Amino acid sequence: MLASKLIESLRFKQVIPADYNDFVVSTVTQDTREVIENSIFIAIAGSQIDGHTFVPDALKKGAAMIIAQEKVVSPDIPVVYVENTNRAMAILSNKFYGAPSEAMRMIGVTGTNGKTTVTHIIEKIFREHGEKTGLIGTMYRRIGDKIYPTKNTTPDVITLQRTLSKMVEQGVSSVAMEVSSIALVQGRVWGVDFDIAVFTNLTRDHLDYHKTMENYAHAKSLLFSQLGNEYKHQGDNKVAILNIDDPMGRKLEEDTAAPVLTYGIKDNAMIKASNVVIHSQGTDFDLEVFGEKQHLKVKMVGLFNVYNILAAYAAAYAAGLPSEEIIATLTSFKGVKGRLQLISSSIGISAIVDYSHTPDGLLNALETINDFAQGKVFCVIGCGGDRDHGKRPKMAQIALKYSDYPIFTSDNPRSEEPQAIIDDMLAGLSIQEQSEVQVLTDRHAAIEYAIKRAQPNDIILIAGKGHEDYQIIKGKKNHFDDVEEAEKALKGRGAI
Known part of the structure; x- marks a missing residue:
C-alpha cells in the first residue's frame, strides 16, 4: 500500500513536507526494533517512555515516514503531525x-473474572461446530x-491487527477474545x-491503574x-450479553444500544441455571433458555463456572448455533489450565x-472447594508486587476465614520485597489471627509445606x-509452575 493512500485515513493532519516522494509501506510500527526499510x-x-525520542533510531533503520504529535527533527523524510498518535x-x-475484524465473527469478553474460561469454551463450541477459530x-x-505467545491479556493495537490479519489469511471465521479494562482505556481495541x-x-482489580x-x-x-447505534437486517445485529446477577450487568443495559441477551442464576434472566448441585467431579444444573429446560451434567466445578458456561452458551446462541450442538460441547469441556485444575494423588x-x-x-475458589471438601482445606496464597495494595488484606481475610490452614507466600513480587507484601496481607488480621497463619516467603517451600502436612x-x-x-x-523472570511444584511435592510423598 502506498503511504499516500494509507495516511488518507487520517482526516485531520499536517504533512511536512507536503510534496514528499511516495513509497510502498513495508510495515507500520511503534517499536524501533521492528523498523525496516520503508517503514512508517x-x-x-x-x-x-516517549516514542518521539526514538525518531533518530527509526530514521537510521530505514523509516520512510514519521507519525508524531510533538515537534520532531526529520530532515529527509516526511512527518505527519496528528493530535493523538x-x-x-x-x-x-x-x-x-x-480491516481484518470485519471479515470474521468477533466475540469480545470482558469482566474481572472468567474471561479466560469463557473465551476457551466459546472457541471450543465454534471449533466443534466445524469452524476454524482464533483465540486471543x-x-x-x-x-x-x-x-x-502473548505479553498482555489484550495485545497492543498493531500486534492485534497483525494477528487478526493472519487469522483471516488462514481461514478463521470466529474469534473469541479477552478484552481487558486497561486495553479498553488505552484504545488497544479501537478499530476492532x-x-x-x-x-x-x-x-475489585486493577485499582493500581484505574484508581x-x-x-x-x-x-x-x-x-x-x-x-454502535445502528440496527442492521434481522440476525445481523450486534449483541450485548450481560450477567444480570451482577449490578454492573444491569448498568450496562443502559450503556449499549445493541440488543441485550441476559444470563444468570438469581434473577429473571433470559438464559438461566437452576437446581445447581456441585460435587468433586463436576456440576449438575438445569439450563433454562426462554422457559425451555434441559438438565446438564458438566465436568467443571463451581458456581462461578456455571456463570462461565451460561456466558459461553449465550454467545453461541446469539451467533445462531443450534442449542444441541452448544450443549454437547459444554458437557464435554474439561476446563482450562490453571483454572481449578485438579492434581489427584494415590493417597x-x-x-x-x-x-x-x-x-x-479467591472467595469463589475457596467456597467451591468447601462445598465438596471432606477433609481440611489448605490455602497457599500470595499477592503480586507493584499492584493494588488495597486487595492484600482482603485476600488475607478470605484465606483465613475460608480455609483451615492459610499459608502466606510470594506470588510475583516483581520489584517489591516479598516480606513487605506479606506484611501488607497480615495487616488485615488481628494479632491472634496472624498466629494462625504460616508464613513462607519462598513459594516452593510453601507448596511443599502444605502437601507434606496434608492428610x-x-x-x-x-x-x-x-x-x-x-x-x-527483582525484575527477573524465573521458571516456576505451580502444577509442577505440586506434582514434585506429591511425588516426594510417594503419592503419584
Whole structure:
C-alpha cells in the first residue's frame, strides 16, 4: 500500500513536507526494533517512555515516514503531525492490515473474572461446530491449533491487527477474545469490529491503574457502548450479553444500544441455571433458555463456572448455533489450565491450582472447594508486587476465614520485597489471627509445606498464578509452575 493512500485515513493532519516522494509501506510500527526499510514509525507519547525520542533510531533503520504529535527533527523524510498518535496508530494499523475484524465473527469478553474460561469454551463450541477459530487472551494467542505467545491479556493495537490479519489469511471465521479494562482505556481495541460483547462480572482489580471502582466500571462499559447505534437486517445485529446477577450487568443495559441477551442464576434472566448441585467431579444444573429446560451434567466445578458456561452458551446462541450442538460441547469441556485444575494423588490428597488473584476470585475458589471438601482445606496464597495494595488484606481475610490452614507466600513480587507484601496481607488480621497463619516467603517451600502436612481427603488450594509458568523477582523472570511444584511435592510423598 502506498503511504499516500494509507495516511488518507487520517482526516485531520499536517504533512511536512507536503510534496514528499511516495513509497510502498513495508510495515507500520511503534517499536524501533521492528523498523525496516520503508517503514512508517509512530511516535507514541507513553506514560513512561516517549516514542518521539526514538525518531533518530527509526530514521537510521530505514523509516520512510514519521507519525508524531510533538515537534520532531526529520530532515529527509516526511512527518505527519496528528493530535493523538495512539488514535492514529489504531486507524493506520486497521487500514494497513485490511480491516481484518470485519471479515470474521468477533466475540469480545470482558469482566474481572472468567474471561479466560469463557473465551476457551466459546472457541471450543465454534471449533466443534466445524469452524476454524482464533483465540486471543491471557494465556496465548491461538490460530487453529498453532499457539503464539502473548505479553498482555489484550495485545497492543498493531500486534492485534497483525494477528487478526493472519487469522483471516488462514481461514478463521470466529474469534473469541479477552478484552481487558486497561486495553479498553488505552484504545488497544479501537478499530476492532466486535459482533458480540460478553460481560462476566465486576469485582475489585486493577485499582493500581484505574484508581477507583467507578473508573474501572467505566472502562468495562466501553466495550458495550462501542458496539454502535445502528440496527442492521434481522440476525445481523450486534449483541450485548450481560450477567444480570451482577449490578454492573444491569448498568450496562443502559450503556449499549445493541440488543441485550441476559444470563444468570438469581434473577429473571433470559438464559438461566437452576437446581445447581456441585460435587468433586463436576456440576449438575438445569439450563433454562426462554422457559425451555434441559438438565446438564458438566465436568467443571463451581458456581462461578456455571456463570462461565451460561456466558459461553449465550454467545453461541446469539451467533445462531443450534442449542444441541452448544450443549454437547459444554458437557464435554474439561476446563482450562490453571483454572481449578485438579492434581489427584494415590493417597487421597488433592492439590488444586487456580488463577484466583483477586479477592472475589479467591472467595469463589475457596467456597467451591468447601462445598465438596471432606477433609481440611489448605490455602497457599500470595499477592503480586507493584499492584493494588488495597486487595492484600482482603485476600488475607478470605484465606483465613475460608480455609483451615492459610499459608502466606510470594506470588510475583516483581520489584517489591516479598516480606513487605506479606506484611501488607497480615495487616488485615488481628494479632491472634496472624498466629494462625504460616508464613513462607519462598513459594516452593510453601507448596511443599502444605502437601507434606496434608492428610487423606485434604485439599490444598494453590492460588494466584494458575497457568503462569514463571515468577518475577527483582525484575527477573524465573521458571516456576505451580502444577509442577505440586506434582514434585506429591511425588516426594510417594503419592503419584
